[in-house]
Amino acid sequence: MGLVGISSPLGITSKSLESLLAGVATVGVASKLGVNTTRLQEFLDGKASVGVTQALGINLSGNATYLAQVNGTAGAIGLVIGFLLGQAKASKAS
Numbered sequence: 001m002g003l004v005g006i007s008s009p010l011g012i013t014s015k016s017l018e019s020l021l022a023g024v025a026t027v028g029v030a031s032k033l034g035v036n037t038t039r040l041q042e043f044l045d046g047k048a049s050v051g052v053t054q055a056l057g058i059n060l061s062g063n064a065t066y067l068a069q070v071n072g073t074a075g076a077i078g079l080v081i082g083f084l085l086g087q088a089k090a091s092k093a094s
Helices: 003-010 014-021 027-033 037-044 050-056 061-093
Strands: none
Touching: 003 014, 003 061, 014 027, 014 061, 027 037, 027 050, 027 061, 037 050, 037 061, 050 061
């Protein structure tokens, strides 16, 4: 399965997924989260804003920052992909 097969259920382009996997925020991913690209990039870099925290369903930005810092960029990317998968699954169930 290529990036298209993975990105399609997430509701983003394969290019957006490729960028996300490289640790780079894109408009496509940020818009799915309901945040701007600057805030998403900050999260990928280890700092969470209130908007990203709320988008990911984490109750405190300190908790999200901690998760992003402890797990590094790869962990932050995993959280974003997990959220997008959950969002896609919830949309299908509706």
